[in-house]
Amino acid sequence: MTKIWTIAKMSLLENSRKQVFHVLCLLMLTVIAGSVLLSIFTDGTKLKILKDLCMTCILFGGAVLAIALGSTGIPNDVEQRTLYPIIARPVGRAQYVVGKFLGTLLTVSMGVLVMATVFGVLVYSFQHGFDKFLPLATLFALMEVAVIAALATAISTIATPAVSAVVTFLVYICGTIKIGYFGGLIEQATSGAAKAVYSVVYHALPNLECFNLKTALVHSDKVPIAYLVQVALYGLCYAAFVLFLGSLNFARKEV
Amino acid sequence: MKRICCLITMITAALACPAWAHDETEELGHHWADAVYTHEIRLQIVAMAVAVFVLLLGSMIVRRLKSGRTTQ
Numbered sequence: 059m060t061k062i063w064t065i066a067k068m069s070l071l072e073n074s075r076k077q078v079f080h081v082l083c084l085l086m087l088t089v090i091a092g093s094v095l096l097s098i099f100t101d102g103t104k105l106k107i108l109k110d111l112c113m114t115c116i117l118f119g120g121a122v123l124a125i126a127l128g129s130t131g132i133p134n135d136v137e138q139r140t141l142y143p144i145i146a147r148p149v150g151r152a153q154y155v156v157g158k159f160l161g162t163l164l165t166v167s168m169g170v171l172v173m174a175t176v177f178g179v180l181v182y183s184f185q186h187g188f189d190k191f192l193p194l195a196t197l198f199a200l201m202e203v204a205v206i207a208a209l210a211t212a213i214s215t216i217a218t219p220a221v222s223a224v225v226t227f228l229v230y231i232c233g234t235i236k237i238g239y240f241g242g243l244i245e246q247a248t249s250g251a252a253k254a255v256y257s258v259v260y261h262a263l264p265n266l267e268c269f270n271l272k273t274a275l276v277h278s279d280k281v282p283i284a285y286l287v288q289v290a291l292y293g294l295c296y297a298a299f300v301l302f303l304g305s306l307n308f309a310r311k312e313v
Numbered sequence: 314m315k316r317i318c319c320l321i322t323m324i325t326a327a328l329a330c331p332a333w334a335h336d337e338t339e340e341l342g343h344h345w346a347d348a349v350y351t352h353e354i355r356l357q358i359v360a361m362a363v364a365v366f367v368l369l370l371g372s373m374i375v376r377r378l379k380s381g382r383t384t385q
Contacts, residue, residue: 302365
């Protein structure tokens with residue numbers, strides 16, 4: 059555990075110095091802060107649009123950060139040869155992959171927490187009270203980030219940074235519209251082979267939509283606790299499973 | 314390579330836009346009220362558990378076979 063934590067800290071330091079992290083965080087913070095300029099709407103509508111826009115920024119910004127940082131960590135270490143002194147020590151390959159993932163997750167969490175804090179302050183100033191559902195919605199956004207970071211880290215063990223970023227982005231898009239779009243495609247498919255292919259892709263894709271609690275936050279809807287527990291468990295299982303596959307592949311890889 | 318990857322990403326994002334704008338937008342986002350999501354979550358957790366079990370069992374069998382060969 060100490061070895062994983064050391065690698066995670068190293069990765070956190072490395073990631074927090076990257077330009078992409080600063081630029082994306084600043085961009086998302088600008089959009090969040092700029093959402094107060096929507097003064098043409100009435101107060102109730104303004105608050106709903108503010109929550110919608112800020113939550114979208116947190117979800118999308120977190121996902122893009124996880125893709126950008128997760129897909130470059132391991133390939134950069136291999137390219138710059140900083141990986142060799144690490145694996146020369148008694149550190150398992152799986153520990154290295156998990157450490158890299160944790161480093162990425164911690165870095166993105168820092169950015170997401172800053173965005174969520176600004177968002178919380180804005181909501182407080184508009185509705186003169188704290189939204190109790192906001193921390194929960196942010197926590198589930200972080201779980202989505204964890205799944206995407208795990209995917210990016212696992213894919214980066216077999217592909218170059220550019221390819222792994224594109225593939226993870228495609229998985230992110232498809233995972234976000236999985237049940238609404240791919241579910242319909244399976245029903246519409248006429249041939250058996252097409253149906254089988256769609257089914258395999260459908261069940262392999264992560265169900266990222268379930269981490270999105272934006273609608274519940276905007277409309278102050280109640281979400282069943284049993285459902286939230288299931289989603290949290292699912293997020294943990296999916297991230298762990300993807301990291302397990304990534305570690306298996308990286309353990310056999312010649313570097 | 315980077316430019317090609319960026320181009321593919323932009324095209325895919327543009328193609329995916331109609332998928333987000335599907336009908337029944339009132340129901341969109343209330344996934345906790347839809348049984349399909351719960352069913353899919355459970356199915357995927359079971360599938361992942363089975364996959365891990367099969368992988369571990371497979372690797373155990375391969376190791377035993379290898380160690381059996383070396384002792385012979």
